[in-house]
Amino acid sequence: MTNPAQDAPAASGPAALKVALLGGGTVGSQAARILTEDAEALRDRVGAPLELTGIAVRSRGAERDWRADPALYTTDAEALVDGADIVIELMGGIEPARTLIRRALAAGTSVITGNKALLAQHGEELFALASETGAQLSFEAAVAGAIPILRPLRDSLSGDTVTRVMGIANGTTNFILDRMDTEGADFADALAEAQRLGYAEADPTADVGGLDAAAKAAILATLSFGAPYTLDDVAVEGITAITAEDNAAAADAGYVIKLLAIAERATAEDGTSGAVLRVHPTLLPREHPLASVRGAYNAVFVEAENAGQLMFYGPGAGGAPTASAVMGDVVSIAQRIVRGGPARLRTPVAHLPALDAAEASTSCMVVLHVADEPGVLRRVAAVFEEHGVSLETLRQVQSDRAAAPGASLRLITHRARQRDLDATVDALAALDAVHEVVSVLKVEGN
Amino acid sequence: MTNPAQDAPAASGPAALKVALLGGGTVGSQAARILTEDAEALRDRVGAPLELTGIAVRSRGAERDWRADPALYTTDAEALVDGADIVIELMGGIEPARTLIRRALAAGTSVITGNKALLAQHGEELFALASETGAQLSFEAAVAGAIPILRPLRDSLSGDTVTRVMGIANGTTNFILDRMDTEGADFADALAEAQRLGYAEADPTADVGGLDAAAKAAILATLSFGAPYTLDDVAVEGITAITAEDNAAAADAGYVIKLLAIAERATAEDGTSGAVLRVHPTLLPREHPLASVRGAYNAVFVEAENAGQLMFYGPGAGGAPTASAVMGDVVSIAQRIVRGGPARLRTPVAHLPALDAAEASTSCMVVLHVADEPGVLRRVAAVFEEHGVSLETLRQVQSDRAAAPGASLRLITHRARQRDLDATVDALAALDAVHEVVSVLKVEGN
Numbered sequence: 001m002t003n004p005a006q007d008a009p010a011a012s013g014p015a016a017l018k019v020a021l022l023g024g025g026t027v028g029s030q031a032a033r034i035l036t037e038d039a040e041a042l043r044d045r046v047g048a049p050l051e052l053t054g055i056a057v058r059s060r061g062a063e064r065d066w067r068a069d070p071a072l073y074t075t076d077a078e079a080l081v082d083g084a085d086i087v088i089e090l091m092g093g094i095e096p097a098r099t100l101i102r103r104a105l106a107a108g109t110s111v112i113t114g115n116k117a118l119l120a121q122h123g124e125e126l127f128a129l130a131s132e133t134g135a136q137l138s139f140e141a142a143v144a145g146a147i148p149i150l151r152p153l154r155d156s157l158s159g160d161t162v163t164r165v166m167g168i169a170n171g172t173t174n175f176i177l178d179r180m181d182t183e184g185a186d187f188a189d190a191l192a193e194a195q196r197l198g199y200a201e202a203d204p205t206a207d208v209g210g211l212d213a214a215a216k217a218a219i220l221a222t223l224s225f226g227a228p229y230t231l232d233d234v235a236v237e238g239i240t241a242i243t244a245e246d247n248a249a250a251a252d253a254g255y256v257i258k259l260l261a262i263a264e265r266a267t268a269e270d271g272t273s274g275a276v277l278r279v280h281p282t283l284l285p286r287e288h289p290l291a292s293v294r295g296a297y298n299a300v301f302v303e304a305e306n307a308g309q310l311m312f313y314g315p316g317a318g319g320a321p322t323a324s325a326v327m328g329d330v331v332s333i334a335q336r337i338v339r340g341g342p343a344r345l346r347t348p349v350a351h352l353p354a355l356d357a358a359e360a361s362t363s364c365m366v367v368l369h370v371a372d373e374p375g376v377l378r379r380v381a382a383v384f385e386e387h388g389v390s391l392e393t394l395r396q397v398q399s400d401r402a403a404a405p406g407a408s409l410r411l412i413t414h415r416a417r418q419r420d421l422d423a424t425v426d427a428l429a430a431l432d433a434v435h436e437v438v439s440v441l442k443v444e445g446n
Numbered sequence: 447m448t449n450p451a452q453d454a455p456a457a458s459g460p461a462a463l464k465v466a467l468l469g470g471g472t473v474g475s476q477a478a479r480i481l482t483e484d485a486e487a488l489r490d491r492v493g494a495p496l497e498l499t500g501i502a503v504r505s506r507g508a509e510r511d512w513r514a515d516p517a518l519y520t521t522d523a524e525a526l527v528d529g530a531d532i533v534i535e536l537m538g539g540i541e542p543a544r545t546l547i548r549r550a551l552a553a554g555t556s557v558i559t560g561n562k563a564l565l566a567q568h569g570e571e572l573f574a575l576a577s578e579t580g581a582q583l584s585f586e587a588a589v590a591g592a593i594p595i596l597r598p599l600r601d602s603l604s605g606d607t608v609t610r611v612m613g614i615a616n617g618t619t620n621f622i623l624d625r626m627d628t629e630g631a632d633f634a635d636a637l638a639e640a641q642r643l644g645y646a647e648a649d650p651t652a653d654v655g656g657l658d659a660a661a662k663a664a665i666l667a668t669l670s671f672g673a674p675y676t677l678d679d680v681a682v683e684g685i686t687a688i689t690a691e692d693n694a695a696a697a698d699a700g701y702v703i704k705l706l707a708i709a710e711r712a713t714a715e716d717g718t719s720g721a722v723l724r725v726h727p728t729l730l731p732r733e734h735p736l737a738s739v740r741g742a743y744n745a746v747f748v749e750a751e752n753a754g755q756l757m758f759y760g761p762g763a764g765g766a767p768t769a770s771a772v773m774g775d776v777v778s779i780a781q782r783i784v785r786g787g788p789a790r791l792r793t794p795v796a797h798l799p800a801l802d803a804a805e806a807s808t809s810c811m812v813v814l815h816v817a818d819e820p821g822v823l824r825r826v827a828a829v830f831e832e833h834g835v836s837l838e839t840l841r842q843v844q845s846d847r848a849a850a851p852g853a854s855l856r857l858i859t860h861r862a863r864q865r866d867l868d869a870t871v872d873a874l875a876a877l878d879a880v881h882e883v884v885s886v887l888k889v890e891g892n
Contacts, residue, residue, distance in 0.1 A: 024720035030752070034605065034606075034752060036606070041607065042605065045604055045605075066613075072682055086452060114874075140602060145757065146752075146753040146754060147756060148597075148602030148603065148756065149599040149715040151594075151601050151602050152594035152598060152604070152758075155597050155774060155778055156586060156594030156596070156597050156771065156774040157594065157596075157770065157774055158687075158773075158774050158777040158778065159480065159484075159488065159491075159770060159772070159773020159774045159775075159776055159777045160480075160770040160773060160774065161484070161487065289738070289759060292735070292738050304769060304770060305766075305770075306476070306480060306766040306769055306770035306773070307592040307760065307761070307770035307771070308592060308760065308761045308764070308766070308767045309760065309761070309764075309766050310592065310594065310758075310759065310760035310761075311734060311757075311758075311759035311760065312598075312756075312757075312758055312759075313756065313757040313759065314754065314756035314757065315753070315754045315755070315756075316752065318754070320751075320752040320753075320754070321752060321753050321754050323752055324603065324605060324606040324750060324751075324752035324753035325602065325753070326605070327604075327605020327606060327752070328601060328602040328603060328604050328605045328606065329605075330605055331605045332601055332604065340788060373884060446879065
């Protein structure tokens with residue numbers, strides 16, 4: 001058990017490790033800055049100097065924010081990759097990132113990437129290739145920006161069983177929902193403000209439609225349950241349909257609306273054990289730790305059998321924070337190259353199949369606009385009972401539909417299978433006495 | 447860079463690793479339960495079975511909560527240690543824990559401990575011994591219960607520079623301060639309630655006096671800054687002097703009082719770079735992420751140069767949560783034994799000396815009861831100016847000293863050196879016009 005290599009002083013003047021940087025944008029330029037400005041501290045921690053050999057950009061002059069020595073910028077990414085000991089991929093997008101990462105891994109060169117879309121679509125293929133050649137593929141920055149979540153999930157909880165992960169994983173939607181909550185704004189106005197302030201892109205589809213959060217749900221599930229999951233395994237619902245009325249109903253009931261990426265162990269109705277991955281607007285009690293995560297911050301809430309409830313909080317994006325996560329991976333890989341020893345093994349795990357989101361167990365808040373006549377309450381309650389869904393609360397509430405005749409009901413269910421909740425809502429909508437299903441929102445954290 | 451060992455299948459039927467457990471109390475019994483009940487999952491993750499060879503207890507029958515096979519309990523801790531591949535120390539206290547850990551490490555056997563008092567007093571000696579023999583000494587559970595903070599600080603942020611760590615590291619004091627805040631209770635009543643509910647011990651000195659938090663401050667500083675710190679390096683102030691009046695003043699100004707363990711980089715007046723370690727009741731703005739950490743939960747707030755602000759939140763104590771942290775360490779060490787490779791190196795770092803807490807930079811809220819006469823404001827403000835301390839706010843507030851003639855002033859300073867703040871308060875107390883210095887509390891997180 002003794003190990004003579006431990007605490008051996010680093011050999012004086014070991015060869016520099018060649019680091020190739022693919023991408024010179026917001027995060028790439030910050031990684032270049034840290035590699036340059038903090039070179040001495042990094043050398044001390046790694047035991048060898050890290051030499052930035054080049055920054056591959058699409059076209060010269062495209063680099064942003066922090067500018068490295070102009071001689072470092074190149075458009076020949078392949079040559080850069082071929083000469084590297086470590087490759088950092090921060091280009092984003094599927095191609096050419098995928099081909100360049102494959103090229104590095106095939107040569108046994110370890111890669112650090114922050115590319116969540118690529119991992120969520122092609123992660124399995126890339127991890128398999130890394131396994132074959134013994135290269136490492138690290139991706140802390142792809143999960144939740146600067147929040148250190150990879151090592152806690154992979155290492156710290158390795159003696160425990162993670163049952164559920166819920167993340168506020170998209171800063172744009174969190175900013176928009178925050179504004180809708182605090183200012184009563186409707187979605188269009190909050191989105192316009194986010195765009196004006198630079199928190200949302202001109203084409204906000206990937207953010208507000210939930211696809212960015214879905215990619216993170218797939219990666220979180222892969223980390224938590226050890227099996228590879230892709231975007232196709234995630235049921236996605238964005239925030240575009242959220243109204244000021246939804247928000248008012250949520251606030252009145254003591255909840256706040258957050259877009260959550262959820263990955264959880266579940267058992268299907270037929271007894272299959274698996275994982276459900278979903279992204280949707282979610283009601284959280286105001287006192288839940290995730291409820292107070294504001295603006296562009298991200299947080300990941302973890303439930304484990306023994307550890308209980310944990311939360312990890314931090315900036316979800318931004319050049320320097322994301323570059324910090326990238327550099328943590330770079331130092332780990334570089335230490336292993338310098339000191340030798342096996343790369344981290346992925347432990348064999350029983351594959352937990354992705355289940356249909358209809359198998360999820362959740363609760364629901366339903367707001368109905370109903371006829372103001374005798375027997376309506378009874379008929380509504382009967383629909384829930386027929387579908388095996390029990391109610392936690394049922395109350396008549398102030399109606400925003402004041403002009404229309406009728407009354408508004410707000411119902412919150414106990415946990416039930418999503419399939420049964422969906423069928424219940426369909427049946428409610430078909431009732432004569434129900435004028436309108438005003439709002440249906442899932443509730444977690446109760 | 448390729449590594450043939452990676453992803454090699456675990457040899458079928460590798461020898462079991464012998465795990466010795468020292469201590470059968472709240473945490474120890476939960477560790478025994480996990481080793482027993484989750485044996486199969488642990489074997490899959492480690493690549494070899496973990497065999498619990500015995501549980502050392504002071505006297506037979508002293509074991510708690512979960513009971514292992516009676517044959518496992520022993521009072522011969524030394525024999526148990528001598529036959530082990532991995533030792534888990536959960537006895538607490540200095541002796542015999544220290545001697546038993548030394549015995550294991552000297553034989554090259556890796557040790558996992560949750561013993562914060564021991565680490566804060568004798569950590570340097572134990573780490574030096576581990577270095578000599580190549581054994582590992584892991585201590586995730588000693589820092590903040592179940593919160594995974596060790597790997598984020600040590601690995602995830604290894605490409606960044608941690609500038610400050612602030613932790614709510616003691617559940618007992620957090621519970622008491624919470625009650626004082628939400629119910630206006632005074633210290634004695636809140637302590638009595640905590641004792642009645644089992645959140646405080648009959649002798650609460652180590653908790654309410656701040657010593658438990660101080661041990662954690664030393665460990666957090668060691669993790670964050672890489673140099674060994676001990677209890678002696680921490681300036682400690684407990685919560686026993688906090689009054690309902692302090693709480694009312696804090697609430698009125700928009701703050702909440704928390705007992706924080708703080709470790710931060712600082713530069714002394716003479717230019718020396720170092721670290722300041724301190725534990726004291728602290729005013730935090732209500733919207734600060736740490737402010738909403740309630741009851742028996744713990745949280746660690748980290749500031750790093752590039753990552754910005756991160757927070758880690760979870761249960762600070764409890765058998766199963768703490769055992770989860772212990773088992774994460776056990777799996778990591780066991781994986782390394784099975785797969786080979788060097789133990790984690792402690793990287794050489796420039797020693798950052800512990801500075802006197804008077805060198806800390808902080809701000810302060812001061813409440814004064816003063817004579818209600820012309821010129822008082824000017825004289826008070828002059829004292830701050832003379833000491834080079836600038837004021838953020840100065841306002842006359844409702845006095846709880848209604849019976850006494852005079853007025854109450856609440857002043858909040860900008861950041862200044864602690865030494866100058868102390869001198870300012872002394873000078874204020876000496877002013878004729880100041881009847882009483884009602885409250886002096888440090889402010890962070892502004």
